[in-house]
Amino acid sequence: KQTPRPAAEPITPMTLGEALAVFKKWLHIDDDAPVLVVAAAIVANDADGDPLWLLLVGPPSSGKTEVLQAVASLHYIYAAATVTEGALLSGVSNRDRDKDSTGGLLRQIGEYGIILCKDFTSVLSQNKDVSAAALAALREVYDGSWDRPVGAGGGRVLSWSGKCGLIGGVTPSIDRYNQVVGALGDRYILLRLPDVDPMSMAHSALGQGGNQKQMRAELAAAMTGLITGADLSKVTRPLDPEEARHLADLATFTARARTAVERDSYTREVVVLPQPEGTGRLVGQFRRLLGGLEAIGCDAQTAWGILHRVAIDCVPRLRVRVMEALLSAELHTIALGGEHDPDQLTTARTAEAVGVDRRTASRHLEDLRLLGLAELEIEEGQGEERSTYWHRASKWLRDHYPAEGGWDKKYHHGSEGQGIPHRNPRSEPGNASGTASNRTGPLPHDDPRGTATASPGTRPDTASDTASTSRSVQGDTRGHGYSPMGSRTSGHNLGPCLKCGAMCQRYGEGGNPICPTCRATTDAA
Structure with a gap:
């Protein structure tokens, strides 16, 4: 049974430009991508199809929490401080349950909802057995159903089925758990926040003064307005063959490159020969992220640029x-x-x-x-x-x-x-x-x-x-x-040679363009 929630207040739709202007007013961000991918992930989950799980990777106080908090007011978002089996489906009997108990996140979510976990690091850093059980449960939740045996001898089974999205924030320490998470099966994609000048961020924080309440209200209005105004039909639009081919290329790279190599925790010797995951689920995630980005108003160059970045950021x-x-x-x-x-x-x-x-x-x-x-x-x-x-x-x-x-x-x-x-x-x-x-x-x-x-x-x-x-x-x-x-190395710029059409390489700061095919060294290359 799904726990009813209060009716949401009316939301005024916003364009992409309007929403980004609000975020830049309050936050020191030269990088729009975190705002875009969070909005796109929510929109992609709202559309038909499998869920899309997204984690923003960044150090503490990097701005990821404010971006994530901006979606919390949506009526289908369910915040979770941490995730355990009991937090997902509570095994407490009706007699011992408090009056305001919900029975767990999945009971609240019912047929559809999105978990918001602003600190997913807490899930990974739990006791090893507790963390492994939580990750195994999340794996089944992603697939649309989960049965949890409870009671002495597992005499009672708690069941859930539906569609559950997940967005969250995590510190770069997630890479420490790549072997554990990879062995259980990745179900999420990552976007890593770039390094930010600490002085600029400090001045931005001081400039907010005591207006944090107003700031969060405006950020929430901008994010929810952007999501509400999205064109959901673009999430599932047909792809042309070149787009499908390129998505497959990106998924093929990420699936192989992020594969965990299991090693002995003491000797560090390889214990299992790695086998890359299949690309079916990953290419679907990239496809939905592309559709979500287009739905909120991103142009093709921006959307594909973010996809390239995500494909690499999923790798440690x-x-x-x-x-x-x-x-x-x-x-x-x-x-x-x-x-x-x-x-x-x-x-x-x-x-x-x-x-x-x-x-x-x-x-x-x-x-x-x-x-x-x-x-x-x-x-x-x-x-x-x-x-x-x-x-x-x-x-x-x-x-x-x-x-x-x-x-x-x-x-x-x-x-x-x-x-x-x-x-x-x-x-x-x-x-x-x-x-x-x-x-x-x-x-x-x-x-x-x-x-x-x-x-x-x-x-x-x-x-x-x-x-x-x-x-x-x-x-x-x-x-x-x-x-x-x-x-991504500074000083390297690839481009098509205007003389012969082959790829050119500019090497070094201020270096001359050099075409490896026709050896052209003029600006035409």
Whole structure:
């Protein structure tokens, strides 16, 4: 039985521009994406189809709570401080139940509702057994039904069926639980909030003075007005073949790249060979997020730009940083026209680029090799010389890593070798897809002995060394034709050559555009 709720007050619809203006009035946000994805997720859940679960990832006091709180006044939103089996369906008998007891969140939700969990970190950080039970229950709730045995010997079964959405906030510590959550099956997508200047945020907080009540009322009116004014028909509109193909590409990347590698908690040795999840559920989530973004008024470039960002943000951040270090080396080779060996990375160099210790980098590189996202290249030493081990992005990763900045139908993606070129949205403050990224730039070259040269773009003559060595590559090289990938690394801009149509690579700050196909170096490239 569903617990009735008070009738909601009338909501005045708002356009996307009007709603964003209210948020920018009160909050220091250069990034519109959190507001857009929360509204889009609510709208997507309101439409027919499977639920969409979304978590905003950001440190404490990053603004995610204010964005989430803005939807709390909707009559089908049910706030939860934490989630346990008992909180979902209470097993307390009628005799012992308080008068105002609801029987649990799912009894309140009934056939349809959305759980709002502003601190999902509390769910993950519970006692290991309690957390595992809660996550297992949520997995079944996502699928539309859950039966909970209660009482001595499980003599009574509490049942629920319906549609339950979920939106919440979580700190970056969610990546610590990737192995546990991944083993139980991911049911949500992530959007990571960018770093914000602390001084600007502090000044913004001081500027609010004692007007927090008015601020929250206006933010709630803006968010609910945006959701109420959405065009639900766009959530389920038919896709054209190119859109469907690109959604499948994004889901294929995320499903493989976020796969957890189960390791022994003490020895850290791999205990189970990883097997990527299927893409069916994930592509459906991306499809509904796209429809929700369009329904609230986002244009195609903004909507696809956010989808690219979400596809990457679903992957643990440290793993993304390692992948980007490998891809940065490959991009440097493209910039040089393939005339030199890749800007190869030893484990130590990778650790330096990512900002972690060598042991941590080694484990993440091993994870990527097990998933077919990286390769190990061995340079055999001669005589008493030690062999050298280099790491590089696999062909599969080069083919599938999402290009940032949106999607344009006139550019092909995948085996036809055209990629999806666009400007980087994180380089433009105020853009709905993000703000400036704090990514490392191109890495200095390593010579065959593993020491860095003085500056990027130069390499010592190693012909005599390489001539006396043999190389082998270990790793998964699956994938179809080469397609240059987008990069979140500063100083890298991909675009179509206006002379020959192939993809170009601009390397370094102020560098000349270089086309790897026709070698054009003018502004026409």
